[in-house]
Amino acid sequence: MNEFSLIDCYFKQRALHRPDLIFGIGDDAACLRIPAHQDLLVSTDTLVSGVHFLPSWDPYDIAIKAAMVNISDMAAMAAQPAWISLALTLPELNTEWLEAFSKGLAETLAPFNIALIGGDTTRGPLSITLNIMGLAPQGAAVRRTGAKPGDRIYLSGSIGAAALAVDFLYDDSINPEDKQILMKKLQHPEARVDFIPILRQYATSAIDISDGLSADLNHILTASGHGACLDLNKLPIHALVHQYKATQAIDFALKGGDDYELCYTIPAEKEAAMREALVQSGLSAHCIGVIEAQAGLRGLTDSGHIIALEALGYQHF
Ligand code: ADP
Ligand code: MG
Numbered sequence: 001m002n003e004f005s006l007i008d009c010y011f012k013q014r015a016l017h018r019p020d021l022i023f024g025i026g027d028d029a030a031c032l033r034i035p036a037h038q039d040l041l042v043s044t045d046t047l048v049s050g051v052h053f054l055p056s057w058d059p060y061d062i063a064i065k066a067a068m069v070n071i072s073d074m075a076a077m078a079a080q081p082a083w084i085s086l087a088l089t090l091p092e093l094n095t096e097w098l099e100a101f102s103k104g105l106a107e108t109l110a111p112f113n114i115a116l117i118g119g120d121t122t123r124g125p126l127s128i129t130l131n132i133m134g135l136a137p138q139g140a141a142v143r144r145t146g147a148k149p150g151d152r153i154y155l156s157g158s159i160g161a162a163a164l165a166v167d168f169l170y171d172d173s174i175n176p177e178d179k180q181i182l183m184k185k186l187q188h189p190e191a192r193v194d195f196i197p198i199l200r201q202y203a204t205s206a207i208d209i210s211d212g213l214s215a216d217l218n219h220i221l222t223a224s225g226h227g228a229c230l231d232l233n234k235l236p237i238h239a240l241v242h243q244y245k246a247t248q249a250i251d252f253a254l255k256g257g258d259d260y261e262l263c264y265t266i267p268a269e270k271e272a273a274m275r276e277a278l279v280q281s282g283l284s285a286h287c288i289g290v291i292e293a294q295a296g297l298r299g300l301t302d303s304g305h306i307i308a309l310e311a312l313g314y315q316h317f
Contacts, residue, residue: 001093003121010102011086015116016109021083030117032083038135041079045070049126051316053187054169059097061187062128063104069210070132071112071191072260076208078142078199079134081112081191086119087129112193136200142264144223146204151265151291153228154274156192156283159213161185161238163256164245178240185238189260194283199264202274206264214254215313217263218297229298229306230289255312265291 001009012025022031034040047066049055067084074081086105090097109116114132165182168174192208199206205224207216213235221228237253245252266274271287278285292298297309 001095006093006098007119007121010098011105011116011119014102014106016106016113018082018113018115021115021117024115024117025119027118030083030085032117032133035135037138039079039138039141041074041077041134041136041141042131043070043073043077044129044131045073046127046129055126057187059101060104063101064108064188065186066128066130067105067108067114068189068191069260070130071108071114071193072189072208072210074132074134075191075193075196075199076142076206076262077134077136078140078196078203078206079136080196081114081132081134081193083115083117083133084109085117085131087122087131088119089122089124089127091123091126112191140200142199142203142206144205144207144220147220147224147226147228147265147291148204148267149226149291149293150268151204152268152271152287153217153230153289153291154264154266154285155209155213155236155288156195156262156264156285157259158236158238159209159259159261160241160249160252160256162189162258162260163212163252164238164241166256166258167245167252174244178244182240186258189258191260192262194281195262195264195285198274198277198281198283198285199262201277202266202270203264204267206262209257209259209261209263211257211315212255212313213263214297214309214311215257215315218311220263220265221291221295221297224291225295227292227295227297228289229292229300230309231287232299233302234286234288236286236288254309257314263288
């Protein structure tokens with residue numbers, strides 16, 4: 001097997017087709033037809049071995065994670081993911097690894113109707129870069145810039161479990177069933193594309209939680225030019241974080257990344273309608289705070305005090 005039969009066998013044959021994909025894998029570039037009155041949104045995420053995943057992980061799980069973190073970026077923009085390309089760097093031609101990886105990738109992309117349209121395959125230290133493209137009606141993409149004082153801050157699900165999984169990565173002293181739940185949170189995050197209609201209709205800003213709630217919310221605050229106060233008692237923290245880290249639960253929720261839930265802001269006067277829309281869609285989200293004119297991130301404690309919070313999260317440099 002060489003580079004080209006590898007691409008054909010593991011990626012081309014497994015790629016799904018969409019009518020807006022004129023041609024994909026096999027030419028020097030793919031050709032896409034963007035529907036009229038739609039905007040194209042583009043995003044890239046790289047996963048490096050030893051940083052975002054361990055080389056010992058099942059390649060099937062690595063593929064799921066790589067795809068989901070990219071799909072999550074589209075969800076955070078309220079864009080419907082449509083096409084993806086893959087730049088894959090492998091230390092060796094390992095057919096077993098490729099079989100599991102390409103299966104995980106195809107199985108993750110299929111339910112979202114995302115077509116793999118091309119890529120690049122090279123030899124070197126294991127790393128996976130996906131370039132994802134999605135569509136939104138013209139002007140409907142939700143940015144980080146639109147939060148206004150008085151807006152309510154919402155979170156699409158519970159947080160902290162993925163960071164707890166990282167904490168227990170080399171620790172097998174915890175209950176194996178709990179460890180399995182945590183590893184699933186870390187390896188198989190669920191991109192919240194189910195929130196796209198809610199974001200398009202109500203959100204003034206949105207972001208996905210990749211580095212940690214405080215760091216990611218702070219991106220919204222900086223981009224929007226405002227501050228926020230979080231109700232620290234209302235953070236939807238995963239039950240296992242409470243169980244294993246009772247005294248540090250809020251820290252895990254604020255600083256722990258990898259959850260890929262969505263944090264979004266909505267105007268206070270639309271809150272009732274948004275909550276009704278959530279119920280209609282079978283979704284749940286939690287109000288965790290409010291945008292304020294005063295810059296900076298603050299937190300309301302259970303004793304009723306307001307404390308300054310640091311915008312801490314994962315940073316590569
Ligand atoms: P070129 O030499 O013109 O850069 P390549 O030989 O790198 O082309 O790739 C041949 C075709 O296979 C291209 O259409 C490219 O997009 C696609 N491709 C390469 N690697 C991958 C991959 N890992 N997954 C999907 N498509 C790939
Ligand atoms: Mg190439």
